[in-house]
Amino acid sequence: MVDFGFYIICGAAVVLLATQAVSNPTAFVQITVFGLADGAMYALVALGYTMVYGIIELINFAHGDVFTLGGYISAAILGFFAINEGSFTAVNLIAIVLVFPVVMLIMGGINITIERVAYRPLRNAPRLAPLITAIGMSFVLEGIMFLWHGPATVHFPDILPHGPQFQTTIGGVFVTFKDGFVMVTAVVLVTLLAIFINRTKLGKAMRATAQDRDAAQLMGININRTIAATFFIGALLAGAGGMIWGLYFNNLFYNLGFRTGLVAFTSAVFGGIGNIPGAAIGGVLIGLIAAYSDSYIGSKWTEVVIFGILIGVLVLRPTGLLGMRVPEK
Amino acid sequence: MTEPTAVKRLSLMARLHLRERIRDRDQAIYGILFLGALVFPMATLFITGGSTAYISQAAHAGTWVLLAIGLNVVVGFAGLLDLGYAAFFAIGAYTYALFASSQLGTSPLHHNFHLPFFLMLIIGMLVAASFGALLGFPTLRLRGDYLAIVTLGFGEIVPVLSYNLPQWTGGINAIGGIDQPWLPAWITGPWAGANSVSIIQDATCRNPLAQTQFIPCFSFGFDPVAYYVLIVILIIGAVILVSNLYRSRLGRAWMAIREDETAAAAMGINTVTTKLLAFAIGASFSGFAGAYYGASFDLVSPDDFLFVVSITVLVMVVLGGMGNISGVIVGALVIYFILNTLLPSLASNAESLANSIGLGSLNTQKGDWPGLYGEVQRLQFLLFGLILVMIMLLRPQGLFPSRVREQELKHDAVVEEETVAEQVPSR
Amino acid sequence: MTGGIRARIFATASKRHKENQMVRGRGLVILTFAAVVTFACGGGGGGGTASKGTIKIGSDLPVCTTGGQSTANGIKFAVDQKNAAGGVNGYTISYQSFDDCRQAAYSADAGVENVQTMLGDTKFLGMIGPYNSAVAKAEIPVAAPQHFVMISPSNTGVCLTKESPPPQAPCTYHAADLRNGNANNYWRVVTTDDFQGPAMADYFYKTLNIHSVGILDDSTVFGVGISGSFEVEFKKLGGTTKHSEYQKATTSDWKSILLNFKNAGALGVYVGGTDDQNICIPRKQMKDLGWDVPFGGGDGIETTDCIDQASGNELGVSATSAGADATQVPGAKSTIDAFRKQFTGANDFGGYTMQAYDAANALMAAIGRAINDANGSTPTREQVRAEMAKTKGFVGVIGTYDFDANGDTSLKIVSIYSVQSVSDPAQSTGVCGKAQAKLCFVWKTQFDFAKA
Structure with a gap:
């Protein structure tokens, strides 16, 4: 019955979009391209939220800041290379290829440390205690970035191929190399994650721990290691996301992760929190919705639209799009 | 086998005693807060000379x-x-x-x-x-x-x-x-402070009764x-x-x-x-x-x-x-103090401290160093985060956990002790 | 939120921190320290004249930002000059700078608290500030009942002093309500957004010959106000506009908005907003869209950070500034040179430094006349306020001007600057970039609305 309401709302949205699409198809497709690129980045961050929530039921408020810190660190490391912002050189390519794994590993290490210091000691504490330390860690990470570069917007080197020669125009719609890069990288990373979760032993351990921690422990799974691995993998994706964000927008600021994190968290809930493909799809959908809302409703209403959807989804279809129950306590 | 029973009785006694003490603790907090609320305005007015x-x-x-x-x-x-x-x-x-x-x-x-x-x-x-x-x-x-x-x-x-x-x-x-x-003027009291005692009989009170001036009022x-x-x-x-x-x-x-x-x-x-x-x-x-x-x-x-x-x-x-009203009041005041007074004043305090201990050179801006003031001001986020994490790690139940909650935790601990005691062969 | 907590912890960031050497803050330690310094300075600077006492003036500025800091420098310079020349009618002026930043962004609540602190100390006879119109709106109602003089070097929000002129959107709050029946206690030395916006509209329409623009505002008091006044003037000239807005918190990608402008046939973009709301990042993204048209804004984008945000697409950015360029005012150069001798940092001189210098001098002049009214003893706040209201023909660095009954200056000059490559940034009267140190705002032209 409630699902019925959900479908009606979805249908109405599709019809509204379709009328826009018919009236100006070029602009519609163009906006879709923007939305997909943004959504790919939200998806990368949302995965970290959904994995951590799935396994220890913690809304990890620090995750968005891990994402931003990834961008800051990659900008710093890129500074060591003789990169050329004006045109695309071989050095740029080497720098990008090298910095990606380095940043991901650094962020993974940082996130494991955060988990070890701030969350693990509180595993048996009252439920809200780790939530507060998560908020605290979010302040700490923002504080570090603030101390590092201050409140101003930080420039991220513009080293991806850009300019008129690096974009294709199909029927009035242009797709830049940057758009393609963001989408392809995100798809590759999500696919790798899915393979990891479904095919490896550690992935299996993570799924088992998420389902029932005590039972998993009885089966001989090292819970602490599994949870640490979850944080590590979440941060790999967030670190990559931060760097991709920087490469795409060329701007970062210290509290970027706060709002991006909220939107990514919404994506995770939208897709069904705890559900990995759900988070990826949710991220892309939220990116699209934000882009459509910016264009067709007005960007000042975008936040209302996104969070209205969040509330609507929870009330009408609490399992999210792909469905997985929020663990009951 | 008699010994565990004795331990149990003792711990029960201890718990009862604890219960009394906790009740006193909450009352003590209320008392201190109330006294503080009374003394605070007079004390600050006296110390700051009327500010x-x-x-x-x-x-x-x-x-x-x-x-x-x-x-x-x-x-x-x-x-x-x-x-x-x-x-x-x-x-x-x-x-x-x-x-x-x-x-x-x-x-x-x-x-x-x-x-x-x-x-x-x-x-x-x-x-x-x-x-x-x-x-x-x-x-x-x-x-x-x-x-x-x-x-x-x-x-x-x-x-x-x-x-x-x-x-x-x-x-x-x-x-x-x-x-x-606004209050009717005949309800005067300590809140009728220095700047507002004047009885206003115009529309400032914006009260239909006051406009007919039956009830003079002050804002x-x-x-x-x-x-x-x-x-x-x-x-x-x-x-x-x-x-x-x-x-x-x-x-x-x-x-x-x-x-x-x-x-x-x-x-x-x-x-x-x-x-x-x-x-x-x-x-x-x-x-x-x-x-x-x-x-x-x-x-x-x-x-x-x-x-x-x-x-x-x-x-x-x-x-x-959580759950303890007096504790929550203290928590609100502590966080407010940290966020509103401690952290914002830290920078200027650090600056004057550096001046007074002869490290005044730290205060001036040099190259990337924004000066002590700027640096400490930038530290605010970090410090607040660290304070939150530290307090939570040290006191996961909060500063003054609710009596009932604390009892539960104590009780758990006692039960655990007892199980351990039972498992260990009696000496 | 309340008080200062307002835990703007995450709240919007603004410009880089600059250290300041000013005594600031609360706490007895600091006040004591301030008193000692004042005493020392007073003794040294008086040059033999026995000081009759100390009169305090305060300032309320976001000194965590380069803009706020460079403005505070102007006040400090004026006060130092005055004290070195013997003070005001035998009184030493003590200047205390209050910071209305909370977590690196201006906060109206912090401002209100600062004003309350000043009101609590009877030695304070007036203040310079605030820097942001939103803060002024919160502070005037607190200061007005106590007849506490506020002179802002930089508030351009129209409704603070008057009703917005008819074709523009009516004020959502009213100057009279802010003062709530009290005599006016608020003045400003800069002209208002209802001149800044139209100046750029004239520049776009007449000088650049652009007849269709996209307008983007950052949803702040300043951004909404200035872009509204631009839009009204631009339409009056016969142009067409498309208006959008965004919020910093939620928008990182302006491409869909810009695309809408482009599709609507816009040939220029006007932004109402400030760089701390990332208002110049759209300039960079215009390049990503391959859309190369002029980009203009108010004084909120005549900043270093704006040039940095526009990275790769800096040229073609124009900004208005409420006031005359120093190179256009006879006699201003000597003051600026003297200032530069005392304050040597790259960011020590900013767009509102000389405005603040003038505001401080106007306040000290009023205090001086009020001392005479009080027969040489310390005047009351009401006496200072009354004298300030009588200010006529004030000779300042940015010109010679009067204040009207609302508190507005008779000087209605708006200057237009554009980003260009210069050879010697040190001589530039406009600000320059940080990453691109040779790209600076260069004075283009000025509009004088007092003559029009």
């Missing part, structure tokens, strides 16, 4: 205390996580601001309302409570963290709505020129002492109200739901109604605080109700000790 700046800060802090007391009902008593508490605060503040300023005159209504403060205090409370019920109704049937997420979304939407509907809320320009509370103006007295009275009222609720049948139902919702439902508690009441009552306190805030600050802007506000209040509650 009311500290009193006005304390009056602001009172808003937070009220908010924390209200959120404690939701989070501490009923165990519902509310991440959008600021939304109800906003609703209360806007309710007062709209009906006690010239704002609605420029709105499509074209009519100014100037309702008296003490009436609006109640109305603000009711409006916030009904919004709480409205939001809670469809969502409280759900369990787990749904509520947290829904309230988070609601908390994000409300400030955006007030930004985006400028014809009603003034939008980003906020609502200013809000009426001050609070911006006298911090008046607001201080008002907020202390409001807080005392709130504490009495909430303590009684806590001890009532409803309070016990909340606790039952917090501990085990299924069991509570099995015991015949209507969980939806009970949770809804917790939610609405919690919201009503922030509506209360909102009306006071609007009057004392004379400015209601969407900027004042962002997500950080919800988070800050939550931190106050958890840090003070």
Whole structure:
């Protein structure tokens, strides 16, 4: 019955979009391209939220800041290379290829440390205690970035191929190399994650721990290691996301992760929190919705639209799009 | 085998004794707080030679205390996580601001309302409570963290709505020129501070009765002492109200739901109604605080109700000790002090410290070094985060956990000890 | 939120921190320290004249930002000059800078608290500030009942002093309500957004010959106000506009908005907003869209950070500034040179430094006359306020001007600057980039609305 309401709302949205699409198809497709690129980045961050929530039921408020810190660190490391912002050189390519794994590993290490210091000691504490330390860690990470570069917007080197020669125009719609890069990288990373979760032993351990921690422990799974691995993998994706964000927008600021994190968290809930493909799809959908809302409703209403959807989804279809129950306590 | 029994009896005795001590502890905290509230204005007036700046800060802090007391009902008593508490605060503040300023005159209504403060205090409370019920109704049937997420979304939407509907809320320009509370002049007292004793017999009071001048009245103006007295009275009222609720049948139902919702439902508690009441009552306190805030600050802007506000209040509650009213008040004051006085003044204190110990060279800007002042100012975020993490790691239950909670924890520890004692062969 | 907490912890960031050497803050330690310094300075600077006592003036500025800091420098320079010349009628002026930043962004609540602190100390007879119109709106109602003089060096929000002129959107709050029946206590030395916006509209329409623009505002008081006044003037000239807005918190990608402008046939973009709301990042993204049209804004984008945000697409950015360029005012150069000798940092001189210098001198002049009114003893705040209201023909660095009954200056000059490559950034009267140190705002032209 409630699902019925959900479908009606979805249908109405599709019809509204379709009328826009018919009236100006070029602009519609163009906006879709923007939305997909943004959504790919939200998806990368949302995965970290959904994995951590799935396994220890913690809304990890620090995750968005891990994402931003990834961008800051990659900008710093890129500074060591003789990169050329004006045109695309071989050095740029080497720098990008090298910095990606380095940043991901650094962020993974940082996130494991955060988990070890701030969350693990509180595993048996009252439920809200780790939530507060998560908020605290979010302040700490923002504080570090603030101390590092201050409140101003930080420039991220513009080293991806850009300019008129690096974009294709199909029927009035242009797709830049940057758009393609963001989408392809995100798809590759999500696919790798899915393979990891479904095919490896550690992935299996993570799924088992998420389902029932005590039972998993009885089966001989090292819970602490599994949870640490979850944080590590979440941060790999967030670190990559931060760097991709920087490469795409060329701007970062210290509290970027706060709002991006909220939107990514919404994506995770939208897709069904705890559900990995759900988070990826949710991220892309939220990116699209934000882009459509910016264009067709007005960007000042975008936040209302996104969070209205969040509330609507929870009330009408609490399992999210792909469905997985929020663990009951 | 007799020994474990002796241990058990001893620990029981110890627990009983502890119980007494804890009760005393709460009473001691109340006592200290009350005395502090009494002495504070006189002490600061005396020390600073008549400056009311500290009193006005304390009056602001009172808003937070009220908010924390209200959120404690939701989070501490009923165990519902509310991440959008600021939304109800906003609703209360806007309710007062709209009906006690010239704002609605420029709105499509074209009519100014100037309702008296003490009436609006109640109305603000009711409006916030009904919004709480409205939001809670469809969502409280759900369990787990749904509520947290829904309230988070609601908390994000409300400030955006007030930004985006400028014809009603003034939008980003906020609502200013809000009426001050007034009292009939014959109710004078310590709140009739130095700047506002003058009895105003004109429309300032904006009261239909006063305009006929039957009741001369005076306005609070911006006298911090008046607001201080008002907020202390409001807080005392709130504490009495909430303590009684806590001890009532409803309070016990909340606790039952917090501990085990299924069991509570099995015991015949209507969980939806009970949770809804917790939610609405919690919201009503922030509506209360909102009306006071609007009057004392004379400015209601969407900027004042962002997500950080919800988070800050939550931190106050958890840090003070969920479920324990006196602890929550202390938590609110501690966090307010850290955020509002300690951290902002740190930079200039560090600067003067460096000067006095001969490290004045640190204060000047050199190359990348922004000077000690700038550097310490930049540290604020980091320090606040570290303080939060440290306190939570050291006291996961908060500074002053609720008696019942603490008992449970103690009890668990005792039981654990006993099991260990039983497992070890008696010596 | 309340008081200062307002835990703007995450709240919007603004410009880089600059250290300041000013005594600031609360706490007895600091006040004591301030008193000692004042005493020392007073003794040294008085040059033999026995000081009759100390009169305090304060300032309320976001000194965590380069803009706020460079403005505070102007006040400090004026006070130092005055004290070195013997003070005001035998009184030493003690200047205390209050910071209305909370977590790196201006906060109206912090401002109100600062004003309350000043009101609590009877030695304070007036203040310079605030810097942001939103803060002024919150502070005036607190200061007005106590007749406490406020002179802002930089508030351009129209409704603070008057009703917005008819074709523009009516004020959502009213100057009279802010003062609530009290005599006016608020003045400003800069002209208002209802001149800044139209100046750029004239520049776009007449000089650049652009007849269709996209307008973007950052949803702040300043951004909404200035872009509104631009839009009204631009339409009056016969142009067409498309208006959008965004919020910093939620928008990182402006491409869909810009695309809408482009599709609507816009040939220029006007932004109402400030760099701390990332208002110049759209300039960079215009390049990503391959859309190369002029980009203009108010004084909120005549900043270093704006040039940095526009990275790769800096040229073609124009900004208005409420006031005359120093190179256009006879006699201003000597003051600026003297200032530069005392304050040597790259960011010590900013767009509102000389405005603040003038504001401080106007206040000290009023205090001087009020001392005479009080027969040489310390005047009351009301006496200072009354004298300030009588200010006529004030000779300042940015010109010679009067104040009207609302508190507005008779000087209605708006200058237009554009980003260009210069050879010697040190001589530039406009600000320059940080990453691109040779790209600076260069004075183009000025509009004088007092003559029009």
